[in-house]
Each structure stands twice: as structure tokens, then as C-alpha cells.
Amino acid sequence: MGRPLVAEINLKALRHNYQLAQQQSASDRAIAVIKADGYGHGAVQVAQALTDLAPAFAVASLEEAEQLTAAGITRPILLLEGFFSAEELPLLIRRGYHLVVHSQWQLDVLNHYFAGNPVSGGQPRLQVWLKVDSGMHRLGFDPEQVSDVYQHLIQQSWVEEVILTSHFACADDLHNPFTQQQLNIMQSLKKQLKATLSLANSPATLGWPSACEGWLRPGILLYGASPLASGHPLGDQLQAVMTLKSQLISVRTIEAGEQVGYGGRFVAQQTTIIGVVACGYGDGYPRQAIEGTPILVNGIKCNLAGRVSMDMLTVDLTPVPDAQPGDPVELWGPNLSVNEVAGYCDTISYTLLTGLLPRVKRHYFSF
Numbered sequence: 001m002g003r004p005l006v007a008e009i010n011l012k013a014l015r016h017n018y019q020l021a022q023q024q025s026a027s028d029r030a031i032a033v034i035k036a037d038g039y040g041h042g043a044v045q046v047a048q049a050l051t052d053l054a055p056a057f058a059v060a061s062l063e064e065a066e067q068l069t070a071a072g073i074t075r076p077i078l079l080l081e082g083f084f085s086a087e088e089l090p091l092l093i094r095r096g097y098h099l100v101v102h103s104q105w106q107l108d109v110l111n112h113y114f115a116g117n118p119v120s121g122g123q124p125r126l127q128v129w130l131k132v133d134s135g136m137h138r139l140g141f142d143p144e145q146v147s148d149v150y151q152h153l154i155q156q157s158w159v160e161e162v163i164l165t166s167h168f169a170c171a172d173d174l175h176n177p178f179t180q181q182q183l184n185i186m187q188s189l190k191k192q193l194k195a196t197l198s199l200a201n202s203p204a205t206l207g208w209p210s211a212c213e214g215w216l217r218p219g220i221l222l223y224g225a226s227p228l229a230s231g232h233p234l235g236d237q238l239q240a241v242m243t244l245k246s247q248l249i250s251v252r253t254i255e256a257g258e259q260v261g262y263g264g265r266f267v268a269q270q271t272t273i274i275g276v277v278a279c280g281y282g283d284g285y286p287r288q289a290i291e292g293t294p295i296l297v298n299g300i301k302c303n304l305a306g307r308v309s310m311d312m313l314t315v316d317l318t319p320v321p322d323a324q325p326g327d328p329v330e331l332w333g334p335n336l337s338v339n340e341v342a343g344y345c346d347t348i349s350y351t352l353l354t355g356l357l358p359r360v361k362r363h364y365f366s367f
Contacts, residue, residue: 004247005279007356008333009041011049011366013224013239018053020237021205021218030205031078031198033219034068035060040284040353041223041242044071045364051075056098058217062088065097078129081139082106089113096124100165102131102139107149114158125160128153129198132189134182136169143185150193163215164195171203171211172227179204183211203227206234225338225349242353243333244285244360248297248325250276251317260314261306266291273317274305277329282310284356285331286345289313293344296330297323304344 022030032054038046047057047068056076059065061084065077078098083089086109092099101107110126119125130150133140141149146164153162166186170176183199190197198215200208205216207228220227223242226235253273260266260274275297281287285308293304295315305316317323332338338349345352 002361003278004245004249005283006245006361006363007040008243008245009045009362009364010239010241010243011045011364013241013334014041014046014049014222015053016239017222017224017241018050018218020234021202021216021221022053024200024205024209024212024234025216026213029055029214030216030218031056031058032222033058033080033217034222035064035080035219036354037064039220039223039350040356042362042364043067044073045362046222047071047073047075049366056215062092062097065095066091069095076127078127083109086113093124093126098127098129100129100131101153102141104141107152110158114156119158125158127160127163129163129165132164132166132186134166134185135178136167136182138167140166143189146189147192150195162195163198164189164193165198165215168199168201168204168208168211171201171208174207174228174232179208179211183208206232220350220353223353225353230339240332240334240338242338242356244279244331244356245333246277246279246329246331248275248323248327248329249278249312251323251325252276259306262309263307266306266314266316272305273321273323275302275315275317275323275327277313277315277331278311279313279329279331280309280311282357283360284352285313286347286352286355288347289341289345294336294340296336298327299330299335301336 032050034043034046034057037043058078058080060080082100131140153159168179170178196214200211200216202219202221204211205218224238224240226238228235254268256270258268279285287308294301297320300320302319303316306314332341342349
């Protein structure tokens with residue numbers, strides 16, 4: 001059996017979350033974002049589970065796309081950061097990957113490449129997603145540049161279609177007017193150019209209906225972690241896909257004044273039962289987790305006690321005084337939100353899920 005730490009991946013919940021996102025689009029076009037190894041869930045397994053639902057997938061790089069192609073995924077794959085050097089273009093074009101173009105240097109490289117390698121009959125043409133900097137100031141062309149770039153692209157023999165895309169900076173805050181400002185910019189460009197849009201990331205998919213046209217781009221929501229505050233009617237319908245679970249491997253009693261773990265951060269205020277769990281920062285559990293971080297033992301909420309070690313963490317078993325070695329532990333999952341755990345670790349759910357390391361076994365099920 002080996003070490004009891006395992007990440008159970010519920011593919012039925014994954015499909016439920018995708019369908020919830022898809023329902024927010026009038027056109028049912030939702031590209032499933034599975035970069036960073038499917039946010040730690042396994043990109044190939046996620047793609048296989050969604051291939052009959054999702055019309056396309058999105059990843060960060062050519063390397064991530066190639067992993068999917070090697071596994072037999074035949075749906076279109078979008079490279080969200082485009083290409084990083086001209087050397088990638090022959091393979092990228094041959095595979096028919098869709099491509100984000102976000103900078104003038106990329107456009108210059110494409111123009112130069114196709115000047116020397118003109119498209120002839122039967123050759124695939126590029127699906128270009130033209131990135132607009134609508135205010136996040138990370139990637140993209142300034143709105144004033146977009147019309148000229150768009151018109152240039154649609155005239156090229158090597159371009160199949162151009163989709164306008166941008167990324168929202170504050171969509172997780174439903175009261176922040178900046179999202180509407182970004183949306184106004186993109187709607188104006190759409191009207192001017194009569195272009196298809198792709199705007200809605202996970203929080204916009206759930207919380208900004210006016211952004212849900214064209215291609216949606218659900219990411220974190222696919223995995224059951226809502227990017228919105230609790231109490232949102234759609235966010236609360238998401239189902240946790242990953243359950244990080246382990247077992248107690250030791251139980252001991254310490255007296256008042258005795259300390260636990262590195263640095264003696266936890267000091268017992270009374271006679272206390274301490275459990276040791278097979279999970280640590282060497283597995284991706286955050287070392288910065290503070291005292292009181294919730295952990296479920298036998299389904300009952302207990303608290304982290306002391307610093308997380310590389311392979312173990314310790315928990316105050318006061319709420320479950322009869323706990324024994326071998327008893328089940330849930331670090332996050334359907335009964336303990338990964339968002340709640342992240343809040344105690346001064347981070348976000350994305351970090352916890354993508355930070356889970358390869359030595360943690362993944363078990364997949366669909367029931």
C-alpha cells in the first residue's frame with residue numbers, strides 16, 4: 001500500500017463544473033484551461049475526461065500542448081502565451097495549435113516566417129487569438145493599436161480566423177468597476193471590428209454575465225475552487241475535484257508546557273493529544289500554514305499544531321480524543337474547502353492545487 005497520502009480526483013465533479021461554466025455561454029463555447037498540469041490534477045487525465053464536452057483546451061506553452069497530443073488528445077489546443085521563439089513555429093503550425101499573439105515581436109516573427117514559408121494549398125492556417133491590453137498591463141496590444149493589427153492579420157493568407165481576447169484583473173471582486181471599464185473597451189473593439197471575443201475567465205464566467213459571450217475560458221472553477229466569495233449562487237454549485245487525504249501515523253499525549261515540532265512554535269496549554277499526519281511541504285502542503293489551520297480527522301475539524309515538516313505535520317486531536325493511528329485525514333476536499341485552507345496559509349487555492357508535488361499519488365474515479 002505504501003505511504004497513505006493520496007490525491008483523489010473526482011472526474012464526475014470535474015465534468016459537472018465544466019458543464020456549469022458552459023451553461024453561462026449562449027454559444028456553449030467554453031475552452032477548458034488545463035495549464036500547469038491541469039492545475040495539479042493531471043492535464044492528460046483532465047483532457048480525457050472532458051474531451052466529449054469541451055470543444056478545445058488551453059495551456060501555457062508548446063511543451064504542455066505536446067504532452068496532450070502525445071496522449072492522443074485531438075481537440076484544438078490554444079497556447080495562452082503564444083510562442084517564445086521562432087524555432088517553435090514549424091511544430092506549432094504543423095500541429096495546428098491555436099495561438100495567442102500578444103506582442104509586436106511575435107507579429108514580426110510570424111510575418112518574417114511566412115514570408116519565407118508561404119502557405120500553399122492544403123496547409124493548415126493559424127487560428128490567432130489577438131491579445132488586447134484592456135487595463136491589466138501584463139500582456140497585449142494597446143487598444144489604439146488593435147484595429148491596425150487586426151486588419152493586418154485578417155488579410156494574411158496564413159490566418160484562418162482572428163479572435164479578440166483580453167484578461168480581467170479584478171473580476172473576482174464583483175463590486176469593482178474596473179472590470180466594466182475593461183469590458184467597455186473590448187465591446188467597443190468588437191463593434192468596430194465585428195470580431196469574436198474571448199473575455200470571461202473563471203470569476204467573470206460566474207459573476208459577470210455581460211462578459212460571457214464568444215469563447216469562455218474557465219480555469220480554476222473547473223477544479224471546484226470558486227474564485228468568488230462564498231454565498232455566490234453559481235460559485236456555491238461547484239464541486240471539489242481533488243481530495244487530499246492521508247492518515248494519522250502516530251498519536252501521543254503531551255503535558256501543559258511541552259512543545260511540538262521545529263522551533264517549538266506550538267506549546268500545549270493543557271494536556272493535549274497530538275496526531276502526526278503523513279503529509280508535509282515535501283508533498284506540496286504549505287510550510288507557511290499557521291497555527292489553527294483546519295484539518296479533518298475522522299470527519300471532525302481539528303487544528304494544525306506546530307510547523308509543517310517536510311514529510312509530516314502535527315494536529316491537535318482535542319476534538320477527537322479517541323483518534324488512533326490509521327484514522328483518515330482530509331487536508332482539503334469536499335468537506336474542507338481548499339479556499340479555507342489557503343486563507344490560513346496567506347495564499348490562494350491556485351497555489352495549493354498547482355503546488356502539489358509528483359510524489360503524491362493521484363487516484364482517478366468517475367462515480
